[in-house]
Every structure is written in structure tokens, then in C-alpha cells.
Amino acid sequence: MSKDNQILEEFTSKEYEHGWSVNYEADEAPIGLNEEIIRWISAKKEEPQWLLDWRLKAFRAWEKMTEPEWANVHYPKIDLQKLRYYSAPKQSKKPKNLDEVDPELLQIYERLGISLNEQKRLQGIAVDAVLDSVSVGTTFKETLGKLGIIFCSFSEAVHNHPELVKKYLGSVVPMTDNYYAALNSAVFSDGSFCYIPKGVRCPMELSTYFRINAANTGQFERTLIVADEGSYCSYLEGCTAPQRDENQLHAAVVEIFAAKDAEVKYSTVQNWFPGDKEGKGGIFNFVTKRGICFGDNSKISWTQVETGSAVTWKYPSCILKGDNSIGEFYSVAVTNNYQQADTGTKMIHIGKNTKSRIVSKGISAGKSQNSYRGQVQVMKRAHNARNFSQCDSLLMGSKCGAHTFPYIDIQNSTAKVEHEATTSKIGEDQLFYCNQRGIATEDAVALIVNGYAKEVLNQLPMEFAVEAQKLLALTLEGSVG
Amino acid sequence: MTTITKDNITDSLLATVHPNGNSEAAQVIRENGFPTTKHEEYKFTNITKRIESKIQSFQQAKPLGLTQQDVSKAMIKDLDADVVVFNNGQFSAELSSLGEGYAVTNVTNSEAPFSIKDLYDDSYLALNKASFEKGVFIQVPKNKVLDKPVLLLNLVKANDGQLITPKLWIDCAENTEAVFIEQTVSQDEQAYLLNGSVEIKTASNSHIHYYRVQNQNNEALEVNNLLTDIHRDSTFTSFVLSLEGDMIRNNVTLNLLDSGCEGNMYGLYLLGGKTHVDNHTNVDHTKPHSESNELYKGVLADTSRGVFNGKIFVREDAQKTNAFQQNNNILLSDEATINTKPQLEIWADDVKCSHGCTTGQLDEEALFYLQARGIDKKQGKALLLYAFAGDVLEHLKIEAFKEYCIDLVQKKLGTNF
Numbered sequence: 084m085s086k087d088n089q090i091l092e093e094f095t096s097k098e099y100e101h102g103w104s105v106n107y108e109a110d111e112a113p114i115g116l117n118e119e120i121i122r123w124i125s126a127k128k129e130e131p132q133w134l135l136d137w138r139l140k141a142f143r144a145w146e147k148m149t150e151p152e153w154a155n156v157h158y159p160k161i162d163l164q165k166l167r168y169y170s171a172p173k174q175s176k177k178p179k180n181l182d183e184v185d186p187e188l189l190q191i192y193e194r195l196g197i198s199l200n201e202q203k204r205l206q207g208i209a210v211d212a213v214l215d216s217v218s219v220g221t222t223f224k225e226t227l228g229k230l231g232i233i234f235c236s237f238s239e240a241v242h243n244h245p246e247l248v249k250k251y252l253g254s255v256v257p258m259t260d261n262y263y264a265a266l267n268s269a270v271f272s273d274g275s276f277c278y279i280p281k282g283v284r285c286p287m288e289l290s291t292y293f294r295i296n297a298a299n300t301g302q303f304e305r306t307l308i309v310a311d312e313g314s315y316c317s318y319l320e321g322c323t324a325p326q327r328d329e330n331q332l333h334a335a336v337v338e339i340f341a342a343k344d345a346e347v348k349y350s351t352v353q354n355w356f357p358g359d360k361e362g363k364g365g366i367f368n369f370v371t372k373r374g375i376c377f378g379d380n381s382k383i384s385w386t387q388v389e390t391g392s393a394v395t396w397k398y399p400s401c402i403l404k405g406d407n408s409i410g411e412f413y414s415v416a417v418t419n420n421y422q423q424a425d426t427g428t429k430m431i432h433i434g435k436n437t438k439s440r441i442v443s444k445g446i447s448a449g450k451s452q453n454s455y456r457g458q459v460q461v462m463k464r465a466h467n468a469r470n471f472s473q474c475d476s477l478l479m480g481s482k483c484g485a486h487t488f489p490y491i492d493i494q495n496s497t498a499k500v501e502h503e504a505t506t507s508k509i510g511e512d513q514l515f516y517c518n519q520r521g522i523a524t525e526d527a528v529a530l531i532v533n534g535y536a537k538e539v540l541n542q543l544p545m546e547f548a549v550e551a552q553k554l555l556a557l558t559l560e561g562s563v564g
Numbered sequence: 565m566t567t568i569t570k571d572n573i574t575d576s577l578l579a580t581v582h583p584n585g586n587s588e589a590a591q592v593i594r595e596n597g598f599p600t601t602k603h604e605e606y607k608f609t610n611i612t613k614r615i616e617s618k619i620q621s622f623q624q625a626k627p628l629g630l631t632q633q634d635v636s637k638a639m640i641k642d643l644d645a646d647v648v649v650f651n652n653g654q655f656s657a658e659l660s661s662l663g664e665g666y667a668v669t670n671v672t673n674s675e676a677p678f679s680i681k682d683l684y685d686d687s688y689l690a691l692n693k694a695s696f697e698k699g700v701f702i703q704v705p706k707n708k709v710l711d712k713p714v715l716l717l718n719l720v721k722a723n724d725g726q727l728i729t730p731k732l733w734i735d736c737a738e739n740t741e742a743v744f745i746e747q748t749v750s751q752d753e754q755a756y757l758l759n760g761s762v763e764i765k766t767a768s769n770s771h772i773h774y775y776r777v778q779n780q781n782n783e784a785l786e787v788n789n790l791l792t793d794i795h796r797d798s799t800f801t802s803f804v805l806s807l808e809g810d811m812i813r814n815n816v817t818l819n820l821l822d823s824g825c826e827g828n829m830y831g832l833y834l835l836g837g838k839t840h841v842d843n844h845t846n847v848d849h850t851k852p853h854s855e856s857n858e859l860y861k862g863v864l865a866d867t868s869r870g871v872f873n874g875k876i877f878v879r880e881d882a883q884k885t886n887a888f889q890q891n892n893n894i895l896l897s898d899e900a901t902i903n904t905k906p907q908l909e910i911w912a913d914d915v916k917c918s919h920g921c922t923t924g925q926l927d928e929e930a931l932f933y934l935q936a937r938g939i940d941k942k943q944g945k946a947l948l949l950y951a952f953a954g955d956v957l958e959h960l961k962i963e964a965f966k967e968y969c970i971d972l973v974q975k976k977l978g979t980n981f
Contacts, residue, residue, distance in 0.1 A: 153604065463898055478913035481880065487908045493923045496895035502906070502921040508913045 112169035118142060121269055124169050128238050128272075131245060141258035141268030148262045154425040155454040155486055158367060158394045161332055166301045168270045223287065232316075233278040234289055237305055240276035247278055251309050255338040255375045255402070263334040263396075264371040267303045271336070274304035279314035279345070288544055290319040293335075301332040308338070310345035312378065317348040319547055330358075330393060334369045343378025343405065348386070350543050352551050355391035362421025362450075365393025372399035376408030376434075384411040385428065386542040388551040393422060398456065400429035403437035403465075410439040413539040417555065418451030418483070427457035427474075427488075432465040432498070441472035444536050447483035454486040461498040468498045476506040477535055479528075529556045573612060574598055576622040580727055581694040584674040589690035598687050605684055606813075608871045608903040609842040614785055614811045618755045623725030624697060625756065627651040630719055635659050638717055638749040643964040645715040645745065652720055653728040653758070654698040665708050666742075671699040677733050680763045680791040683846060686815060688787040692729055692761040699731030704770075706737040713743040713962050720758060720780075721751035730760040740770040743962055747777050748786075755783040755810070762789070768796040768822070773961055776814075779807040779972060782837060786812040796822035803960060804843070805969055806833040807976055811840040818846065823853040831860040832956040834976050835868035835900075842871035849882040858889040861956050863949055863977070864900035872904040874919065880911045889919040894926065894952060946977040953977070 112123055121142055125135040150160075227234050233244060240248050258268035275291045293304060310316055320337075333355060339347050349372075358365025368391075374383035385399040401410030412428040430439035439459065447453040453476065461468045476485035487504050509531050517527035533540070536555060540548050574597050581590050599606035600613070630651055639647070648668060649659035655670050662668050671677065673696060682689055704710065720728050736742060748758065758780075766772055774790065786809055794800050802816055818827040833841045847856040862870045876887045893902045906919040926948050934944035953973060960966040 476908075476910070478910065478915075481883070481913050482911075483913070484909070484911040486910065487906075487919075489906060489921070491902070491904045491921060491923065493893070493895060493902045494898070494900075496898050496900065496925050498895070498923060499925075500921075500923040502919075504906070504908060504919050506908055506910050506915060506917040508915075 111167055114167050115164050116166070116168060116270070120168055124270060124272060127169065128241075130241060133249065134241060137252070137258070138269050141265050144259045145262070145265035145269055148259075148265055150262050154396050155452065155456070155488070156394050156396060156423040156425050158423070159330070161330070161367065163266070166332060168301060168303070169272050227285070230283050230286070231280040232283060232285055233276065235276055237271075237274040237276050237307070240307075244276070244278070247309065248276065248307070251307055251338070251340050253338075255340055255373050256336050256371050261371060263369040264336050267305060267334050267336045267371070270301075271303045271305040274306045274335070276306075277308045277316065277318065279310045279316045281311045282313040284314065285316035288317050288319055290321070292321050301334065304335050306335070306337040308347055308349070309340045310342060310347045312342045313344040315346045317544055318350070319544060320349070320351045321354070330365060330367050332367045332369070333392075335371075337370070337372040337399075339374030339383055341374065341376050341378065341381035341383050344380045345378065346382040346384075347374065348384045349374070349399070350386040350547055352388045352547055352554065353391050353395075354554060357391045357422050358393040358420065360420045362393070365422070366391065368392035368395045368397060370397040372397065373402065374400070374410075375402040376405050376410060378408075379405040379434070380407045381405050382409040382411075384413070384542070386413040386539065387415070388539070388543070388554065389414065389416040389424060389426060390554050392424070395424040395426055397426045398428055400431070401439065402431045402433065403439065404433045406434040407436045408434055409437070412439075412441045412443070413542045414443045415446070415536045415539045415551075415555070416443070416453055417446045418448070418453045420449040420451060422451040424452070425454040425456055427455045429458040430460070430470060432459075432461045432468040432470070435464070435466045436468075437465055438469045440470070441474070442538055443474040444539055445474070445476040445485055446479070446532065446536075447476065447485050448479040450482045452484045452486070454488065455504075456488040458490040458492070459500055459502070460492045461495050461500065463494045465495050466497050468495060468500075470498075470500045472502040474504045475535070476504075477532070478506065478508045573616045577691055580622055580624060580691070582673040582697065584672070585694035586673070586676065589694040592685050592690040593687045593694070596685060596687050605686075605844065605873075608869070609811065609813055609840065611785065611787060611811055611813055615757055618783070618785060618810070619726045619757055621722075621724070621726050623727060624695070625652045625720070625722055625726060625728050626724045627654055627656070628719065628721055628723055628751065630656070630659060632659065634719060635717065638719055638747070640715065640745070640747060640965065640968050643713070643715065643745075643962070643968065645713045647715045647717055648700060648702070650700075650716065650718040650730045652723060653696070653718065653730040653760070655700045663710070663712055663714075666705065666710065667703040669701045669703075671701045671731070671733070673697065677701050677735065678763065678765060680765070680793050680817075680819070682789070682791060683817065683848070686789060688759055688813075689761055689789040689815070692731060692759050692789065695727075696729040696731035699733070701733045702735070704734070704736045704740045704742050707739045708737075709741040710743070713745050713965065716744060716746040718746065718748040719751060720748055720756060722754040722756040726754075726756045728756055728758045730758070732762045734762070734764040734772070736764070736766045736770040736772055738767040738769055740766075741772070743773040743775070745775045745777075745962070745965055748780055750781040750784060753781045753783055755785065758784065758786045760786075760788050762791070764790070764792040764800070766792070766794050766798045766800065768798060770798045772799070773801045773803070775803045775960065775965065777805045777807075777969070777972070778809055778812055779805075780809050782808055782810055782839065784809045784812075788813065789815045789817075791817045791819075793819045793821055794825045794827060797824035799826040799828070801828040801830070801959070803830045804832075805972065806831070806835070806841045807972060809839055809841070813842045814844065816843070816845045817848070818856065819848045819850070820854045820856065821850055823851045825851075825854040827854075827856040828959065829856075829858045829860075830956050830959050832953055832973070833860075833862040833870055834953065834973065835862070835870060836865045838867050840869045840871075844873045846875045846877070847887065848877045848879070849885045849887060850879045851881055852883045852885070854882065855886045856888070859956055859959075860891045861953050862893045862902065863896065863953060864893065864902060865896040867897070867899040869901045870903070872902075873907065874905075875907045875909065876917060876919070878910040878912050878915050878917060883912050883914040885912065885915040885917070887915070887917040891919075891921045892952070893923045894949065895923060896925070943978070946974070949977045950974060
């Protein structure tokens with residue numbers, strides 16, 4: 084027992100490695116939330132009238148909504164009037180390319196291990212970096228431009244490609260979808276926009292890196308990915324935040340639109356600051372992610388590794404509208420200390436011969452609560468729909484909790500739907516087996532957890548898989564139950 | 565949390581509360597109102613609205629002029645059992661034929677023998693507690709093994725009022741064994757609301773079975789609450805077979821309060837027409853070394869709807885718990901709907917819990933195999949469906965009752981599907 088305690092101690096005292104913050108001059112909106120602020124943000128970003136109208140419409144709808152309480156998470160109420168809704172690093176003029184971006188800002192990303200400059204060229208990943216409310220810079224624009232791929236910050240897209248933004252904005256996640264999506268629609272500051280033209284296979288991974296730096300600032304970014312007929316892209320998202328005592332709010336919206344024969348793969352490694360070991364501070368991560376397989380034979384695949392955030396509330400979903408379309412959801416959610424996660428997916432089968440697959444692996448340690456909440460819905464006309472769901476929970480320590488809330492709603496007699504869930508801890512026989520072969524208990528745990536999560540980690544692009552594996556090992560090191 | 569529905573239905577139902585009725589329960593209703601689909605527990609079963617549209621007379625149905633002959637007609641064939649008769653929900657000592665060695669007493673509304681905590685403050689349960697007229701209290705004394713099952717026969721018919729409110733308590737002392745079979749027999753095809761509840765308490769080392777058959781008329785609305793507190797080394801098994809009715813809601817709650825407890829819940833629903841059956845089950849593991857098994861199967865045809873929600877709670881203390889749950893469904897029509905939600909909530913780490921849930925259809929190849937051997941499609945279908953559904957019945961203990969259920973199931977599968 085004493086050894087266990089010692090290991091646990093070591094583990095829980097592990098610091099959050101991205102917990103630093105940088106002082107830079109920032110352009111900030113006044114604190115509070117009202118129509119004026121929205122007009123202020125919109126004016127700041129020199130947005131066209133239609134977008135301002137759209138924001139105001141969302142705001143008015145939001146005012147009538149109440150905060151949802153159904154999720155299996157508990158947290159102090161957020162006073163949305165005490166938040167700042169816009170914070171941007173001050174730059175004397177708009178940078179035309181990365182060379183003109185303030186070196187100090189680039190350094191922030193260097194520290195995170197994300198170079199917006201040369202190094203990335205070797206790795207072949209195009210990065211859009213978002214700091215607090217605005218996109219700092221996007222790499223590889225030209226290379227992608229040759230193929231007709233648009234990958235830029237959301238504000239740029241609004242100016243340069245208004246017809247695309249206008250067409251697809253809010254088409255997957257309507258502005259009134261839910262409380263946080265409506266709030267995001269009203270105040271979103273920036274984010275990434277991505278358009279893959281017909282028949283183009285994006286040659287490199289597209290990636291967005293989010294960083295919250297300023298205190299008391301909510302981050303509300305919006306990502307819109309449109310994959311036109313027969314195109315393919317793989318998209319990565321990463322996030323970190325400084326270590327602060329107060330909770331910070333992150334309410335993003337991600338929309339994916341897949342036309343006929345298109346495929347989008349979206350991977351997230353979420354490592355927001357989870358709060359300290361007493362459960363103080365940390366990010367509230369209330370995110371709406373949804374994709375629509377609009378055309379026939381399209382495919383959307385979500386992969387997520389969730390290790391951060393004090394409270395997570397997130398359900399990346401697929402609407403399978405096109406015939407023969409496919410939706411996938413792979414998730415590893417790790418919670419430790421006082422973290423709470425309520426995450427899962429929705430698969431809505433509308434088209435014929437649609438398929439979906441859900442693999443969710445929850446790992447809870449410390450005093451954390453980990454919930455899987457999912458819905459598989461087969462509509463009346465979705466003939467031959469097929470779903471397989473598996474959600475497993477691994478418990479480490481006797482004070483944590485694992486919960487599953489799967490909703491399965493079937494209205495078609497040709498549907499084949501399977502769901503299975505298990506909850507267990509790491510078996511003593513498994514540990515013993517490893518020990519006997521000279522593997523220390525701690526390594527054995529890492530080994531077993533890695534094996535447990537392998538099915539999901541395998542879905543990640545190489546770059547991320549390595550990071551995710553490291554994160555997992557770091558988060559769970561020593562938490563022998 | 566609960567949304568109050570149109571005031572008139574709450575008022576109409578509240579007006580049926582007995583003058584001496586449980587005031588606490590009435591308070592629950594006043595606070596919560598009756599659930600609508602906004603209420604998570606009643607998301608798919610809008611029984612309150614159904615009641616509003618089908619029930620005109622919000623009064624307790626008056627007892628019927630029943631004779632011993634009516635009772636024998638309602639008996640289960642070949643079943644040798646003691647009989648406790650409820651006449652429109654009210655206990656009738658005259659019509660009952662009781663066995664030796666255990667006590668059956670009449671309970672009026674002011675004197676509930678005990679009350680088992682309801683996790684959800686269900687307003688229908690509260691209504692049952694506050695408005696029943698003549699309930700029954702069955703006490704099985706220490707070391708008593710009942711040699712015959714007890715048949716709880718509920719003869720019902722809308723009569724000067726469409727509310728029927730049977731209420732039953734069962735208290736089993738140490739080292740007891742008993743089987744209870746509940747059968748409701750509808751005397752005609754009129755609509756009524758049967759709002760029943762059963763509260764069961766077992767001391768240590770008692771082994772209790774509670775079976776229920778629901779094959780009433782197709783206008784019947786029903787809400788049933790079965791709550792049990794189980795103590796050390798005891799087992800409790802519930803079974804429900806749902807075949808007919810308009811809208812039926814069954815809540816089963818098993819509180820496993822000590823170690824060595826075993827709780828089993830079995831259910832089978834074969835639905836046609838527009839029948840809507842909702843099974844909500846809860847197992848609460850509170851102490852180490854207990855076990856629960858759950859198996860619910862359903863076949864849904866026409867425009868029927870099945871709802872299944874199985875909750876398993878494993879509390880912090882309940883290490884070494886084994887909990888298994890399974891729900892399998894076959895849909896025979898595109899108009900039929902199944903909403904299922906198997907739910908696990910676990911706060912202890914050294915446990916083995918799993919749930920599985922499937923929805924599918926008959927294997928075309930198996931059907932073809934049978935047809936190729938000269939079995940017609942309809943019969944082949946019935947055979948395959950029986951193969952799917954039949955294993956739930958294997959868990960039944962009383963042979964005559966099992967035969968009765970098999971017969972009912974085969975008949976239903978052979979004709980209606």
C-alpha cells in the first residue's frame with residue numbers, strides 16, 4: 084500500500100508542463116457581454132454586415148436559453164458577465180506572412196514545441212495557430228493554394244471567401260443548437276477555415292493549435308471544414324493553456340461538411356490545463372463538434388485523446404445523411420484528480436446503408452468522474468444501418484467514478500445495432516504476469532493502459548500518436564489502483 | 565427538475581388522494597407534478613398525456629360484484645397456488661384462499677407498514693401511496709418456506725371511475741423462501757389506469773421471486789412500481805412478461821443493502837399493435853460482494869414501441885461487485901421503435917460490470933433454411949422468434965407458471981407476428 088501511495092504521490096504532484104504564461108501587450112474587449120460587445124468584436128474584425136446580423140441573431144436567441152444541467156458534471160456557475168470576450172496580441176500592422184509576425188508570439192509556439200517556421204516544413208504539417216482570440220499565423224498557405232485548398236484563419240476567410248463562409252457557417256451546428264453553441268455564434272473571435280476543392284486529396288495534415296494566454300478570457304473559436312466532392316483531408320487540433328487559479332471557459336464550435344465521396348478525419352489531442360491536484364483552476368471545455376456526411380459515400384472520422392480540462396462537455400457527432408456514408412468515433416478520455424469529463428458521440432443514421440462505429444475508452448484515476456454519453460439513432464428510412472459501439476472504462480483507485488449513458492433509438496427493422504460496455508480495473512493477474520517477467524509495476528501499468536487504448540491511438544496520425552502516447556504515460560504514470 | 569403538466573391533470577389526480585392518505589407523498593406530487601417527456605425518466609413514455617386523453621373519470625373504480633366463479637375463471641391453468649384477490653385494486657379477503665403459516669392482512673391508507681426509499685420521487689408511486697384504499701400486507705415468518713406460490717390475482721374493470729390502485733407490502737423474515745405471481749385480468753375492453761406498487765423487504769438469507777404477467781386489454785394504461793430492500797445473503801428475482809396493453813410503464817428498483825446479495829431481473833416484451841411498454845430498472849449495489857444479473861428481451865411489430873432503461877449503480881463501498889446486464893431486441897416492422905439506454909454508474913474500482921445491447925432482425929438465412937425444409941414462413945418466423953425470446957423463460961421456477969408463459973408466448977408469436 085505504501086508503495087502505491089508513494090507512486091500516487093509522485094504522480095499527482097506532477098506539474099502541468101504547459102502551465103506558463105507570457106506577458107504581451109494585448110488588444111482587449113471590455114469585460115462583460117452585451118450587444119455592444121458583439122458590435123465591438125465585429126467592428127474590430129472589420130466584419131461585413133451579414134455576419135454582424137448573424138451574431139446578433141444568435142445572441143438574442145442565446146439570451147432566451149438557459150444553461151444545460153443534464154450533464155453528469157458539477158462545477159461552479161460561470162459568470163459570463165465577468166469574462167472578456169476578445170483578447171488579441173497587439174500588432175502594429177496586419178502581418179502579411181509569418182516573417183512579419185511578432186517574434187515574441189512565435190516564441191510562445193516555439194515553447195510549446197510547435198514551430199510555425201521552418202522546422203514544420205520537414206514534418207509536412209500545415210499549422211494555423213490561434214492565440215486567445217485570434218489566429219497568429221498560418222503556415223504552408225502557398226503550397227496548399229496551388230491545389231486550390233483554402234486553409235486560413237476564420238477572419239481571413241470571411242474577407243476573402245465570404246460566399247463559402249456564408250453558405251456553410253451554421254449549416255451543421257445551427258446557431259441555436261445549444262446554449263454554448265449559441266454563445267459561440269454570438270461572440271466567436273477567430274478559428275480556422277478549411278476548404279478542400281473537388282477531387283483534391285490534401286497532401287499534408289492540416290493542424291490548428293489553440294492556446295489561451297490571457298486571464299479571465301473566454302476562448303470561443305470556430306472551425307469550419309468543408310470537403311467538396313471526392314476530396315480528402317486529415318485535420319489535427321491541439322490545445323494548451325497557462326496554469327491559473329481561476330477557471331477559464333473554452334466554448335468552441337467545430338463544423339465539418341463532407342460532400343459526395345469526401346472524407347474528413349479529425350483528430351484532437353486535448354490537453355487544456357486540468358486544474359491542480361486540489362481541483363483548483365482549470366479549463367471548462369464546453370465544445371460542440373459535429374460533422375455531416377451530406378453526400379453519398381462520404382465519411383467523417385473523429386479521433387480524440389482527452390487528457391486535460393477541469394470539466395469537459397463534448398460530443399463530436401456525425402449526421403449520416405448521404406447513402407452509404409460512414410461515421411466513426413474513437414476516443415480515449417483520461418481523468419485524474421478532480422477532473423470531470425462527460426463526453427461521447429451521436430451517430431444519426433438518416434441515409435441508406437449507413438455505418439457507424441464507436442470505440443470509447445475511459446480511464447479514471449484519483450477522484451475524477453468520467454462519463455460516456457452517446458446516442459445512436461436510426462431513422463425510419465435508414466435501411467440497413469449498421470452500428471457497433473464499444474465503451475470500456477478502466478478504474479484506477481477507489482475514489483473515482485465511471486459512468487455510461489448510451490441512448491439507442493431505433494426506428495427501422497433492418498438496423499443492426501450492437502452496444503457493449505465493460506468496467507473493470509487492471510487485473511492483479513495481469514500485473515503479476517508482467518512483474519514476473521521483470522517489468523516493474525509502474526511500467527506494467529503504462530503497458531496495459533497503452534494496450535487498452537491502442538485501438539484508438541492507432542487511428543491518430545503519426546505525429547499525434549507519439550504525443551498522445553507520451554501524454555497518456557505522463558497522466559497515468561504510477562496511478563496503480 | 566420535473567415539469568408540471570397542465571394543471572388540470574395534476575389536480576384531477578391529486579383529488580383522488582385519500583383523506584387519510586400519506587401527506588408526504590401528496591407533497592411530492594404537488595412539488596414535482598406528473599412527468600412529461602421533458603423529464604429524463606419519462607423521455608420516451610408520455611403516460612401523463614395518455615392518461616389525459618384516455619381517462620375521463622378520475623375516481624377510484626368501485627369494487628366489482630365478483631363471485632368465486634369469476635376468480636376460478638381467472639386462475640392460471642394447472643397452477644397450484646394460494647390466491648390473494650384484488651377486486652379492482654382493493655384486497656378482498658372473502659374471495660382469497662390463503663395458505664397456512666404466513667399472515668395476510670388488510671391495510672388502510674393511514675397505516676403503511678414500511679416504506680422503501682424511491683430514488684426518483686416518482687409521482688405515480690407517490691400517487692399510489694397517497695390514494696390506495698385497501699392494501700395488503702403479507703408477512704412471511706422466520707424459517708418459513710412457502711410450499712406453494714402465492715398468486716396475486718387482480719380482477720379489474722372501469723367501474724364508476726377508471727383508476728385502479730393496488731398496493732402490496734411483503735415482509736420476509738430470515739431464512740424464508742417464497743414465489744409471488746401477479747396476474748391482472750381485465751374484465752372488458754374499457755380504458756383504465758392501473759397504478760400499482762409493491763414494496764418488498766427481505767431479512768437475511770431469504771430467497772424471493774416476484775413474477776408478473778401483463779396481458780390485459782389493449783386500452784389499459786399501467787404504471788407499476790416494484791421496490792425491494794434486500795439484506796445479507798438474500799436473493800431476489802423479478803420477472804415481467806408484457807404482451808398486451810395500451811401504454812405500460814414498469815419501474816423495478818433493487819436495493820442490495822448488504823454483502824452476499826443477489827438480484828436478478830428478467831423481462832420479455834412481445835408487442836404488436838400500438839402497444840407501448842417501458843421498462844425502467846435500477847440496481848443499487850451498496851456493499852461488497854454482491855451480484856446482479858439482468859436480461860430483457862423484446863420483439864416489436866406493427867407500430868409498437870419498446871423502451872428499456874437499465875441502471876446499475878455501484879457505490880464506493882461495493883467492491884467485488886459483479887453486475888451484468890443485457891438487452892436484446894428484434895424489430896419486425898419499420899413502424900416499430902425501440903429506445904434503449906443501458907446505464908452504468910460506478911464509483912468502486914474492483915468490480916466487474918458489463919452491459920450489452922443489440923437491436924437487429926431475424927436471420928434471413930435461418931428462415932430460408934426452415935422454409936427449404938417445408939416449414940412455412942409464418943411458422944418458421946415464430947420458431948426463430950421463440951428461440952430468441954424463450955431463454956428468458958428458462959429462469960422461471962414454478963413449472964406450471966413456466967408452461968403458462970411459454971404457451972402465452974408461443975400463441976402470441978404464432979398469431980400476431
